[in-house]
Amino acid sequence: MGGDFGPAVVIPGAAKSLERHPELRFVFFGQEDKVLPILDRYEKLKKASRFVHCDIAVRMDDKPSQALRQGRWKSSMWKAIEAVKNGEAEACISAGNTGALMAMSKFCLRTMADIERPAIAAIWPTLRGESIVLDVGATIGADAQQLVDFSVMGAAMARALIEVKRPTVGLLNVGVEEIKGQEEVKEAGRLLRESGLPTLDYEGFVEGDDLGKGTVDVVVTEGFAGNIALKTAEGTAKQIAEYLRAAMSRTVMARIGYLLARGAFNRLRDKMDPRKVNGGVFLGLNGIVIKSHGGTDDEGFAAAIDVGYDMVRNGLLDKIETDLQSFHGRRARDVAFKAASAQTSG
Amino acid sequence: MGGDFGPAVVIPGAAKSLERHPELRFVFFGQEDKVLPILDRYEKLKKASRFVHCDIAVRMDDKPSQALRQGRWKSSMWKAIEAVKNGEAEACISAGNTGALMAMSKFCLRTMADIERPAIAAIWPTLRGESIVLDVGATIGADAQQLVDFSVMGAAMARALIEVKRPTVGLLNVGVEEIKGQEEVKEAGRLLRESGLPTLDYEGFVEGDDLGKGTVDVVVTEGFAGNIALKTAEGTAKQIAEYLRAAMSRTVMARIGYLLARGAFNRLRDKMDPRKVNGGVFLGLNGIVIKSHGGTDDEGFAAAIDVGYDMVRNGLLDKIETDLQSFHGRRARDVAFKAASAQTSG
Numbered sequence: 001m002g003g004d005f006g007p008a009v010v011i012p013g014a015a016k017s018l019e020r021h022p023e024l025r026f027v028f029f030g031q032e033d034k035v036l037p038i039l040d041r042y043e044k045l046k047k048a049s050r051f052v053h054c055d056i057a058v059r060m061d062d063k064p065s066q067a068l069r070q071g072r073w074k075s076s077m078w079k080a081i082e083a084v085k086n087g088e089a090e091a092c093i094s095a096g097n098t099g100a101l102m103a104m105s106k107f108c109l110r111t112m113a114d115i116e117r118p119a120i121a122a123i124w125p126t127l128r129g130e131s132i133v134l135d136v137g138a139t140i141g142a143d144a145q146q147l148v149d150f151s152v153m154g155a156a157m158a159r160a161l162i163e164v165k166r167p168t169v170g171l172l173n174v175g176v177e178e179i180k181g182q183e184e185v186k187e188a189g190r191l192l193r194e195s196g197l198p199t200l201d202y203e204g205f206v207e208g209d210d211l212g213k214g215t216v217d218v219v220v221t222e223g224f225a226g227n228i229a230l231k232t233a234e235g236t237a238k239q240i241a242e243y244l245r246a247a248m249s250r251t252v253m254a255r256i257g258y259l260l261a262r263g264a265f266n267r268l269r270d271k272m273d274p275r276k277v278n279g280g281v282f283l284g285l286n287g288i289v290i291k292s293h294g295g296t297d298d299e300g301f302a303a304a305i306d307v308g309y310d311m312v313r314n315g316l317l318d319k320i321e322t323d324l325q326s327f328h329g330r331r332a333r334d335v336a337f338k339a340a341s342a343q344t345s346g
Numbered sequence: 347m348g349g350d351f352g353p354a355v356v357i358p359g360a361a362k363s364l365e366r367h368p369e370l371r372f373v374f375f376g377q378e379d380k381v382l383p384i385l386d387r388y389e390k391l392k393k394a395s396r397f398v399h400c401d402i403a404v405r406m407d408d409k410p411s412q413a414l415r416q417g418r419w420k421s422s423m424w425k426a427i428e429a430v431k432n433g434e435a436e437a438c439i440s441a442g443n444t445g446a447l448m449a450m451s452k453f454c455l456r457t458m459a460d461i462e463r464p465a466i467a468a469i470w471p472t473l474r475g476e477s478i479v480l481d482v483g484a485t486i487g488a489d490a491q492q493l494v495d496f497s498v499m500g501a502a503m504a505r506a507l508i509e510v511k512r513p514t515v516g517l518l519n520v521g522v523e524e525i526k527g528q529e530e531v532k533e534a535g536r537l538l539r540e541s542g543l544p545t546l547d548y549e550g551f552v553e554g555d556d557l558g559k560g561t562v563d564v565v566v567t568e569g570f571a572g573n574i575a576l577k578t579a580e581g582t583a584k585q586i587a588e589y590l591r592a593a594m595s596r597t598v599m600a601r602i603g604y605l606l607a608r609g610a611f612n613r614l615r616d617k618m619d620p621r622k623v624n625g626g627v628f629l630g631l632n633g634i635v636i637k638s639h640g641g642t643d644d645e646g647f648a649a650a651i652d653v654g655y656d657m658v659r660n661g662l663l664d665k666i667e668t669d670l671q672s673f674h675g676r677r678a679r680d681v682a683f684k685a686a687s688a689q690t691s692g
Contacts, residue, residue, distance in 0.1 A: 127585055137520055140528055174483055174573040182486055182570060208577025212585035224528060225571045227520040229578045231554025236582040239473055239558035243617045244590075247610035254610035261603025264593035271589045 001030045001057035001076045002096020003294040003301075010095065011038045013301025015045045020302075021309055027083055029054050029076035054079050058100045060294065067100035068107060077101060081108045084287040091288040091308035093279075095301060098291055102138055102282065109287040112321060114328045117142070118284035119150050119223070120291065121157055122230055123277045123307070126214025132158050132167075133211065133219045136280060137227035144187035147171065147220055151192055152323045153283040154218035155200035160314035161307075164217055166199065170206035172221035172229070181205065188220075195330065199323045237272055275300035279307035283320065288312060347376045347403035347422045348442020349640040349647075356441065357384045359638075359647025361391045366648075367655055373429055375400050375422035400425050404446045406640065413446035414453060423447060427454045430633040437634040437654035439625075441647060444637055448484055448628065455633040458667060460674045463488070464630035465496050465569070466637065467503055468576055469623040469653070472560025478504050478513075479557065479565045482626060483573035490533035493517065493566055497538055498669050499629040500564035501546035506660035507653075510563055512545065516552035518567035518575070527551065534566075541676065545669045583618055621646030625653035629666065634658060 003009060007030055018024050026049035028035055039046055054076040058067045071078055077096055081104055083089035094101050102118065111118055119135035134154050135142065142150065151169045158167035171189055173181045181189075185205070192202040203216050208229060211219060221229070248258045248265075258265065270276075278300040280291040288311050292304035349355060353376055364370050372395035374381055385392055400422040404413045417424055423442050427450050429435040440447050448464070457464055465481035478500050481488065488496065497515045504513035517535055519527045527535075531551070538548040549562050554575060557565060567575070594604040604611065616622075620639070624646040628635040634657050638650035 127588055140520065172574060174486065174570055175577075208574040208579075209581030209584070211578055212581035221574075224520055225574050228518060228554040228567075228571050229574050231521075232557055232575045232578045233554075233582045235555030235558035236579045237586060238555070240583060240586050240614075240618065242473055243614050247614045247617075248607060250610060250613070254607040257603040257605070257607025257610065259603070260606065261594060261600040264596060264600035264603065267596070268586075268589050268593045271593075272586065 001034070002060065002094050002101075003292065003296070004060075004095075005297075006030075007035045007038050009296065009298050009301050011035065011042060011045065012298035014049070014305060015042045016298055016302035017305035017309070018045055018048055020306065024048065024305075024309065026050070027052060027080075027089055029079040029083075031055070031057060031076070052079060058097050058104075060097050062097055062100055064097075064099040064103035067097060068103050071100070072104070072107070078104050078108065081105050081287070081289060084289065085109055090312040091290060093290045093292060093301075093305050093308050095292040095294050095296065095304075098137070098280075098294075101289065101291055105282055105285055105287070105289045109285040109289070111284050112286055112324060114324050115149055115153075115284040117146055118282055119153065120280045121154060121283050122226075122280050123161065124211060124219070124230075124233075125271070125277050126212055128214030130162055130277065131211070131214050131217055131219060132161065133221070133226060133230065134283065135221065135223040135226050136230045137223045138282070140222065140224045142184065142222035144184045144191055147184060147188035147222070148191045148195070148327075149284070149324070150220045151188070151200065151202070151218065152197065152327050153320050154220055155197075156319040156323050157281060157283060157311070157316060158217045159199070160311055160316040160319055162217065163314075166201050167217035168201045168203045169218040169220060170203045170210065170216035172211075172219050172225060173205035173207065175207050184222075195327060197323075197327060199326070234274065237274070241272065275303055277303070279304035281307060281311060281316075286317075288316060347380070348406065348440050348447075349638065349642070350406075350441075351643075352376075353381045353384050355642065355644050355647050357381065357388060357391065358644035360395070360651060361388045362644055362648035363651035363655070364391055364394055366652065370394065370651075370655065372396070373398060373426075373435055375425040375429075377401070377403060377422070398425060404443050404450075406443050408443055408446055410443075410445040410449035413443060414449050417446070418450070418453070424450050424454065427451050427633070427635060430635065431455055436658040437636060439636045439638060439647075439651050439654050441638040441640050441642065441650075444483070444626075444640075447635065447637055451628055451631055451633070451635045455631040455635070457630050458632055458670065460670050461495055461499075461630040463492055464628055465499065466626045467500060467629050468626050469507065470557055470565070470576075470579075471617070471623050472558055474560030476508055476623065477557070477560050477563055477565060478507065479567070479572060479576065480629065481567065481569040481572050482576045483569045484628070486568065486570045488530065488568035490530045490537055493530060493534035493568070494537045494541070494673075495630070495670070496566045497534070497546065497548070497564065498543065498673050499666050500566055501543075502665040502669050503627060503629060503657070503662060504563045505545070506657055506662040506665055508563065509660075512547050513563035514547045514549045515564040515566060516549045516556065516562035518565050518571060519551035519553065521553050530568075541673060543669075543673060543676075545672070580620065583620070587618065621649055623649070625650035627653060627657060627662075632663075634662060
């Protein structure tokens with residue numbers, strides 16, 4: 001029911017994704033008078049899905065606390081997340097209210113052992129392919145341990161998504177030497193360097209311009225800076241597209257040139273298409289939840305479903321759990337070892 | 347002596363700026379064997395300038411503390427800043443080491459009364475013209491009062507630069523409702539709303555994508571997020587330029603189209619040219635210091651000089667001082683008034 005267009009985008013999006021992955025099965029949660037008339041138009045999808053009516057739908061401007069109060073146990077958003085908890089679904093995809101989706105996901109699915117805070121991971125198009133950037137807005141601020149957990153989870157996601165064995169990880173930081181970094185970022189760097197994790201390659205600090213370059217596979221930061229970086233990049237891309245449009249329609253010559261180079265412009269549009277990398281992945285929960293951009297169309301929503309499909313097929317949750325256990329187990333052993341040595345020497 | 351190219355960019359840049367502003371006069375500080383051979387090639391500039399030899403030059407990778415220790419009193423960077431302090435120059439322009447330039451500027455010029463921390467303000471090209479964004483990296487973190495001071499200083503700079511009477515000001519924040527904003531950002535918003543300053547219009551929170559849109563004249567944030575936003579935007583612009591270049595050279599048709607639309611592409615390149623908005627302005631010091639991008643060419647360095655010229659001509663320092671006094675005076679009166687009322691009622 002969520003997003004700017006509700007089922008008018010969700011249902012056609014699911015139909016698109018089903019074309020690509022015929023083994024997919026859907027459960028739709030929503031208001032029947034809004035969902036069923038649209039679903040009726042998609043024969044194949046209808047056969048591959050089940051519909052559950054819910055009276056209540058979380059609104060886009062509900063505060064998370066309000067959504068929880070009014071929509072827990074019964075709203076379509078809650079029911080969709082609950083389906084993941086019950087094992088009825090392997091992933092929940094929503095274009096709805098981000099804050100409410102995160103609050104309900106935390107409440108319903110709970111965070112994994114060792115994880116204090118979930119993060120939202122974005123897939124970022126770069127000059128070298130795709131990177132993963134997290135946290136892009138689940139919570140403001142993060143201490144060193146949380147940044148390390150984000151690194152471990154982001155690397156697990158990279159292995160599930162872009163299929164690299166040891167993804168490279170960088171901590172987002174600023175470049176001026178003396179003031180280099182918030183204390184927690186420095187400390188996280190130290191922890192990552194010392195941990196010698198076999199599942200990732202820690203490459204040190206990266207800066208804002210490394211995001212577009214694709215310097216590392218996983219860029220880790222806390223949610224305030226991450227959200228601002230994400231939206232700044234989106235805004236800059238729109239700004240340049242607008243400059244380009246204005247420049248290309250200004251003279252007859254430019255318009256002819258544009259027509260001749262249309263193929264190239266289409267390629268560029270394709271490269272810059274935000275729908276292709278739609279889908280923020282909630283990491284750190286006992287279940288897969290994907291947030292689609294609220295303003296996207298069916299193509300974009302299908303991309304968010306595809307991300308969920310890839311995450312399930314490539315065993316994202318298992319990867320994260322194993323990596324976290326290995327990391328926290330290692331740390332616990334280190335601490336125990338240090339304590340034992342201290343005792344022996346004392 | 348600073349930047350990637352030293353006097354090879356600084357001297358031709360000054361010559362360019364002198365063409366545009368024949369009333370400019372320069373004092374160059376640097377190593378004579380490196381500066382004079384280049385200066386000799388510019389007759390007019392040579393007549394409009396004076397040269398001061400300095401043995402020591404701060405290196406680009408010196409830490410600020412190191413630069414201060416080795417370069418105070420005697421390096422070309424120090425001498426250039428000192429010229430502003432002595433009234434010998436009205437602005438100091440450097441392409442050198444940012445951290446060192448800020449540390450020396452603070453040490454030599456001192457911060458204005460009421461200002462705890464200076465900020466670096468960037469001029470940001472937007473769809474509506476230009477905005478001012480600060481702090482883009484002077485210091486990490488800022489409390490509410492510092493964000494308010496940044497707002498007052500940024501608005502004064504907007505009045506000096508883009509000549510609006512009451513610039514609009516927004517605080518950079520993230521969009522997820524419940525977690526909306528760091529506490530200090532919320533508190534700064536409250537202070538700005540209550541202050542009713544006659545020199546600016548506080549418009550509330552803005553997000554990363556508002557930067558490129560030009561939603562407000564002045565965007566205020568602390569240096570960590572500001573630096574990441576700036577570099578992310580630069581990186582995204584480069585990334586898209588690279589996509590465009592690749593797309594346009596891929597087929598013969600695209601290449602022909604490109605040739606026909608060359609004028610339009612030149613306009614676009616012009617719009618996206620980072621040299622045009624080169625020059626980070628240090629705000630909050632008793633003097634004007636402009637940091638040019640280290641990697642820029644003569645055109646970019648000339649733009650940084652032009653920014654300094656505008657700031658001096660439009661009385662930036664006076665504007666800031668007056669506004670700060672008016673704001674802090676107002677606050678002091680409010681506090682006194684509240685204290686008096688409390689006494690009366692008690």
